[in-house]
Amino acid sequence: MKKILVIHAEQEKFTGRVIRWKNYELHFSVFGYEDFIQHRGTAEADFVIYKAPIAAVVDQTEEGCDAVWGESPELLLLQCERARRGLRRVPFIINEQDRLRRVRLIAEWLEKNQGGNPLPDFLKREENFWFHMTKSQRQFYIDAGIPEDKLYHLSCSSYLLNFVSPDVLEYFREVASGEERTAAEQAMAGKIVAAGSNNRDYDTLCAAAENLGEEVHIICDLARFERTGPKNVVWQNFMPIQQYIRILAGAKFVVVPLISSEISGGENTTTFAMALGRAVITTRVEATEDFLTDGDNAILAPPYDAAALHEAMKKLLKAPQLAHNIGKRGYETEQHLSSVCEKNVTEVFARATESTKTVTH
Numbered sequence: 001m002k003k004i005l006v007i008h009a010e011q012e013k014f015t016g017r018v019i020r021w022k023n024y025e026l027h028f029s030v031f032g033y034e035d036f037i038q039h040r041g042t043a044e045a046d047f048v049i050y051k052a053p054i055a056a057v058v059d060q061t062e063e064g065c066d067a068v069w070g071e072s073p074e075l076l077l078l079q080c081e082r083a084r085r086g087l088r089r090v091p092f093i094i095n096e097q098d099r100l101r102r103v104r105l106i107a108e109w110l111e112k113n114q115g116g117n118p119l120p121d122f123l124k125r126e127e128n129f130w131f132h133m134t135k136s137q138r139q140f141y142i143d144a145g146i147p148e149d150k151l152y153h154l155s156c157s158s159y160l161l162n163f164v165s166p167d168v169l170e171y172f173r174e175v176a177s178g179e180e181r182t183a184a185e186q187a188m189a190g191k192i193v194a195a196g197s198n199n200r201d202y203d204t205l206c207a208a209a210e211n212l213g214e215e216v217h218i219i220c221d222l223a224r225f226e227r228t229g230p231k232n233v234v235w236q237n238f239m240p241i242q243q244y245i246r247i248l249a250g251a252k253f254v255v256v257p258l259i260s261s262e263i264s265g266g267e268n269t270t271t272f273a274m275a276l277g278r279a280v281i282t283t284r285v286e287a288t289e290d291f292l293t294d295g296d297n298a299i300l301a302p303p304y305d306a307a308a309l310h311e312a313m314k315k316l317l318k319a320p321q322l323a324h325n326i327g328k329r330g331y332e333t334e335q336h337l338s339s340v341c342e343k344n345v346t347e348v349f350a351r352a353t354e355s356t357k358t359v360t361h
Contacts, residue, residue: 003064003065004026004027004093005027005067006163008029021163024349026163031053031056031057032074035050036077037077044105045108047105058082058087061082062087068090072096072100072102075122078092080110080118089127091129094130094131095131098264099140099262100141101263104119126150129351130152131152133156133287134264134290137262154344155291155344156264156270157271157341159337159338168241168245175245175276189250190251190252191216192254193254193255196269199266200258204304204305205218205229206229206233209232209233209310213317215232216234217236217247218233219239219244245276251273253327254270254273256281256282256283257283257309259303266287267288270298277327277331278327279298279299280292281301281316282299282301283301284303291337297329299316
């Protein structure tokens, strides 16, 4: 069985976990992004890099590891440390989410503090494979120097739970087929639900909820948002994933309001709701236009347009059959995204681990 080391972005959340998928074992590293890189202020470039956790993960890669899966900033740091030690070139499976913005900041920091820019070599290394979240950005990454045959689309879908928590995926499927809810969850059944924290534009949603005549429940990291809005907006903190899934499944429909950005964000909540058969209203941005068509498998509203978002919610409130039809087509879309995800991850894992024996320093 092939061993893949996973560096997760969330600090130590998955430390020590081992997940088996097909003929692979995914071993979660002892450290993640927040251990490698600590931001010290509001400026994106104001951070410090810690060598000790990077060195610890390098040691892990020498324990029979066939490939490493993680995001580009962490893996660039890992590559530099491995090169400094003169170690073999382990294949990297790189999950890129923000048009190389963060990894370029890291490369600039390294050039300033250590001399030399490691990014061009990192982008074109023959043993590395890349996932990009937004399909329409493929040409951008090719133009940046990533070989076309090493670049794959990682479609956001419920299937990705296989690589984080397969037990949650199994539970997800049980909930989708119907399950009893707690009294608190029953009280939220049939309500409008908005969820998530990354790239969220809850100011526009709160303005859109004014005079709607329905409660809108926002589930997010409350520490990141000011709880404002009319009385029909109910703010709730993040909760255990099982409860979160049950609430999504019981929603009248789900709203994912997004800021206008080239950075991926919001796709997971969108596709989770779709996988549960819920109609989704979201913001028309590059990431959502990749897989959503307005009026078919979702309702898309322009960015920062509270009036348009208000009308979109009223439209579904007045037409339950339309919401049902959109939810059904959204479910079919999500099933396709999951199949694409499985196909591409299977191919990348196979190619990356097959190259392990042939790549030398």
